[in-house]
Every structure is written in structure tokens, then in C-alpha cells.
Amino acid sequence: MNIFSDYLIELKSIVMLSQFDEKQINLAEYVEQLEKLIMNDNKKMVDKKYELGQLHIAYQLIIDELLGLKQKNAFK
Structure with missing residues (x-):
């Protein structure tokens, strides 16, 4: 698995x-x-900006999926 x-x-x-x-x-x-935890964790081995970017991409995918589901349900 990855971040x-x-x-x-x-x-x-x-x-x-x-x-x-x-x-x-x-x-x-x-x-x-989660963003605050990432930024405040001084033991992180991964670049914090990279990890934040991965979090934001995952968040955007979830939001897009939720919006898509709401739009599909609106047309029923």
C-alpha cells in the first residue's frame, strides 16, 4: 500500500x-x-508536502464521488 x-x-x-x-x-x-497531525509530526519519514498532496487528492476523489452520487440521485 502507499500513502x-x-x-x-x-x-x-x-x-x-x-x-x-x-x-x-x-x-x-x-x-x-489529519493535516495538522501531518504537519506537527516531526518523526515523519516522508516529505510532509508530498503526504499532504496525497491526502488532498484522496479527499478530492471522495468529494467528486459523493457529488456524482448526489447528482445521479437527483435525476431519479
């Missing part, structure tokens, strides 16, 4: 779990918390 697929799986899991949980998880806030 991108790890974040993609994590964010998809958050979205799926929030559908079944009474407490809705704000995905944007969750990603913001």
Missing part, C-alpha cells in the same frame, strides 16, 4: 461509517485534523 491508497481507504471508511452513525462526521474537519 494515497491508505488515505483513500480511510476517508471512504469515514464516509461509510458516518452514514450509519447518529453523529455525522464532517469530512472537511476530519481532513483538517
